[in-house]
Amino acid sequence: MKKIYLMAVVLFTALSVQAQDVVKFPPLDASPADISYFPNKSVKFKKTDNPSPVVKVVYSRPSVKGRTIFGDVVKFGEVWRVGANENTEVKFYKAVTIGGKKIPAGYYSLFAIPEKDKWTIIINKELDMWGGYAYDESKDVVRVSVPVKPVSDVIEALSIAFTTQGNVANLVIGWDKTTVELPITVK
Numbered sequence: 264m265k266k267i268y269l270m271a272v273v274l275f276t277a278l279s280v281q282a283q284d285v286v287k288f289p290p291l292d293a294s295p296a297d298i299s300y301f302p303n304k305s306v307k308f309k310k311t312d313n314p315s316p317v318v319k320v321v322y323s324r325p326s327v328k329g330r331t332i333f334g335d336v337v338k339f340g341e342v343w344r345v346g347a348n349e350n351t352e353v354k355f356y357k358a359v360t361i362g363g364k365k366i367p368a369g370y371y372s373l374f375a376i377p378e379k380d381k382w383t384i385i386i387n388k389e390l391d392m393w394g395g396y397a398y399d400e401s402k403d404v405v406r407v408s409v410p411v412k413p414v415s416d417v418i419e420a421l422s423i424a425f426t427t428q429g430n431v432a433n434l435v436i437g438w439d440k441t442t443v444e445l446p447i448t449v450k
Contacts, residue, residue: 278307284332294325294347294421301425301432301447317449318359318432320373322351324420325438333377342385342395344375345436346421350392360448361386362407374398377438381410384445412442 270340298321300306305316325347337343344350351373359366366386374385374395388402394434421438433444 276426292323292348295321296348297324298320299425301434301449302427312350316356318356318425318447319354320351320414320423320434321354321372322346322421322423323348324422326420327417327439334379335447337377339378343375343377344392344395345375345423350361350374350390350394350398351423352390353386357390358450360450361445362405364405366404367423371404373411377411377441379411381408382443383408384443392394407445409443409445412444414442416440418442 266449293406298319300316300320301318302316305314315370323346333339353371353373354441355371356364356370357368370390372389372392374387376383376385384407386406387398388406389397389399417440418437421436424435424437426433426435426444430449432447432449434447435444
């Protein structure tokens with residue numbers, strides 16, 4: 264009797280599982296999303312923490328995977344989303360100054376036009392875009408030219424971090440054998 268009861272439960276469970284819609288989740292993204300803050304430890308970890316972030320960058324991290332990145336995967340002279348998938352987004356929690364221009368607090372997108380020796384870094388008002396395909400130059404808030412700083416070791420996955428010099432937060436972008444720094448003045 265116990266075996267018949269057990270079989271009935273198993274059969275009922277199997278039939279009910281098949282009757283449910285199965286959600287098809289997408290596979291793990293090849294370029295996972297990441298977040299970088301300035302100051303680096305400005306998120307709330309404990310109930311007693313009082314975080315005070317100034318800048319937050321949300322971006323996807325493509326990998327080199329043996330490819331030539333700048334000049335090939337990322338074309339010189341063309342607008343690039345600084346990452347993969349959706350365009351990179353920057354949140355300024357308070358007003359900052361970039362390239363001599365005061366930028367109000369708010370959300371923006373981050374683009375770049377890489378060249379061999381310099382990049383033009385672009386802060387733009389347009390949000391929620393896939394890549395740079397719908398990029399609209401008329402929505403640029405500021406453009407700043409920054410020098411390329413080559414590095415000897417390959418940075419496998421695109422990385423964004425911050426360094427500090429006085430009241431300047433340098434947004435550092437590194438990938439392959441290239442880094443650039445965008446100075447952001449914080450008051």
